[in-house]
Structure formats: C-alpha cells, structure tokens
Amino acid sequence: MSTPLGQVSVRDILDIALVAFLIYQGYLLVAGTRAVNVVRGILVFAGVWVAAQLLNLTTLGYLLGRAGTVGIFALIVLFQPELRAALERVGRPRGAGAGAGGAALQDLARAMERLAERKTGALIAIERRTPLGEYAATGVPLDALVSVPFLEALFARNAPLHDGGVIVQGSRVIAAGCLFPLQSSDGTYRRYGTRHRAAIGLSELTDAVVLVVSEERGSMRLALGGRLGPDLNGTELREQLRALVYDRLPDLEGAAPTAPEAR
Numbered sequence: 669m670s671t672p673l674g675q676v677s678v679r680d681i682l683d684i685a686l687v688a689f690l691i692y693q694g695y696l697l698v699a700g701t702r703a704v705n706v707v708r709g710i711l712v713f714a715g716v717w718v719a720a721q722l723l724n725l726t727t728l729g730y731l732l733g734r735a736g737t738v739g740i741f742a743l744i745v746l747f748q749p750e751l752r753a754a755l756e757r758v759g760r761p762r763g764a765g766a767g768a769g770g771a772a773l774q775d776l777a778r779a780m781e782r783l784a785e786r787k788t789g790a791l792i793a794i795e796r797r798t799p800l801g802e803y804a805a806t807g808v809p810l811d812a813l814v815s816v817p818f819l820e821a822l823f824a825r826n827a828p829l830h831d832g833g834v835i836v837q838g839s840r841v842i843a844a845g846c847l848f849p850l851q852s853s854d855g856t857y858r859r860y861g862t863r864h865r866a867a868i869g870l871s872e873l874t875d876a877v878v879l880v881v882s883e884e885r886g887s888m889r890l891a892l893g894g895r896l897g898p899d900l901n902g903t904e905l906r907e908q909l910r911a912l913v914y915d916r917l918p919d920l921e922g923a924a925p926t927a928p929e930a931r
C-alpha cells in the first residue's frame with residue numbers, strides 16, 4: 669500500500685497494531701497503582717533526555733543516560749511486588765480468576781445476604797485487572813477459599829479482622845483487615861460514612877468491584893469506577909457479580925452501576 673510516508677505493508681500494520689496492543693496492556697497493568705506516577709516521571713525524564721540529545725547538550729545527555737541505567741535497576745528493586753503481580757497476571761490463563769467461579773460467586777453473594785440480614789458491616793473488594801497487592805499489603809495476608817462461614821467469621825463484630833476490607837482474587841480471599849483509600853469528599857458522597865467512601869475510593873483508583881454491607885441499614889451495594897450503585901437484592905447481586913467478575917472482564921463503562929442513590 670502506498671502512503672505519503674512510502675510503502676506500508678500488512679506486516680507494518682500488524683507490527684504497529686501489536687505495539688499499540690502491548691502499550692495498552694501495559695497501561696491496564698499499571699492503571700490505578702502507585703506505578704502510574706512513576707511511569708509519568710519516567711516519560712518526563714525520557715523527554716528531557718531526548719531533548720538533550722537533539723540539542724546536543726553533551727553533559728546533560730551523558731548524566732541522564734547514566735542515571736537512566738542505574739534507575740532501571742532501582743525501579744526493578746522498588747517495584748518488585750508490582751512487577752511480580754503483573755507477570756503473574758500475564759501468565760495466568762484468561763478467565764482463570766473465574767475458575768471455580770460459580771461456587772465463589774454463590775458463596776460471596778450468600779455471605780453478603782447473611783451479613784446484611786444481621787446488619788453486620790462488610791467491605792469486600794474483588795480484584796479484576798488492576799492488581800490489588802498494594803492494598804492487600806495494608807492488611808493481614810490470607811490464602812483461603814471464599815466460603816460463607818469464612819466470610820461471616822471474618823466480619824463478625826468481635827473478630828480480630830472485622831475492621832477494614834477483605835480482598836478476593838478469583839475464588840480466594842487473599843487479605844483481610846485492609847485499608848482502602850477514602851473517596852475524596854466531593855459533594856455527591858459527603859453524606860456517606862467511611863466504609864462506603866472506602867469502597868468508592870478503591871473503585872475510583874482501580875477497576876475492582878467493591879461490595880459493601882451497611883451495618884446501619886443492612887443493605888448491599890456495589891461500587892465500581894468511582895460510583896456507588898443502588899441497594900441490591902440477592903438476585904441482582906449475583907447478576908452483577910456474574911457479569912462483572914465471574915463470566916468475563918467487561919468494559920468498565922458499559923458495566924458501571926447506575927447512578928448513586930439517596931441513602
């Protein structure tokens with residue numbers, strides 16, 4: 669094919685498409701993690717280095733080149749947990765999270781229903797594409813199958829780990845007692861308590877699906893993409909979990925819950 673830039677072959681188009689795909693996948697891996705700011709910093713650094721090369725600023729170019737070499741090793745050490753999580757994610761077969769998904773979905777939904785019936789507050793984040801390792805690190809690491817009695821025991825009022833959020837990866841609970849980032853108090857959610865704002869806050873920074881049971885109202889709600897959905901009954905909760913987590917990893921916008929509702 670002839671273009672203003674010369675001949676472009678199917679191979680070139682495939683090459684560009686693959687690079688674009690890899691960049692997009694890289695973006696999805698770091699989106700919502702603390703690595704985003706580092707990536708921005710690296711881009712600025714690379715921009716200054718390119719400018720130094722173009723303007724023939726030898727000393728600056730030399731110094732930035734050296735700092736870049738050392739920086740790569742420093743970043744590997746600094747972001748070792750995130751890199752490991754990202755590589756695990758790449759190597760995990762698609763839909764592996766949904767593996768024993770049917771059982772996990774039913775147990776999660778049933779546990780939410782039982783907690784809501786008893787007005788026991790609960791906060792559960794379900795990991796999707798964005799690794800939640802940095803939030804899991806704020807709590808107590810666990811590795812247990814999702815089950816109704818286990819989730820009930822975790823959130824029981826006097827249980828040692830009832831404070832904070834639980835993180836679920838596929839069909840496993842990977843941490844409890846975790847601290848989630850609070851939603852920055854804009855007008856819409858100012859009237860909500862910290863449990864709900866932690867759910868919205870985490871869903872704002874990551875693509876996690878975050879479930880909340882209100883201790884005060886005994887309601888079940890779901891936060892996604894920085895928005896808190898309306899009260900859900902058991903059937904609606906199962907449908908949302910199936911669509912958002914256990915059947916596929918959908919496009920966030922298409923799956924965002926409906927507009928926030930009054931408390």
Ligand SMILES: Nc1ncnc2c1ncn2[C@@H]1O[C@H](COP(=O)(O)OP(=O)(O)OP(=O)(O)O)[C@@H](O)[C@H]1O
Pocket residue numbers: 789790791830831832833846847848849850860861862863864865866881882883884885
């Ligand atoms: N940053 C946070 N990360 C995780 N959990 C949190 C965080 N902040 C508060 N929580 C949890 O929320 C509980 C307090 O909930 P609070 O009553 O303030 O919120 P709420 O949104 O009004 O919920 P509820 O309707 O259940 O009362 C804490 O005991 C703790 O378990």
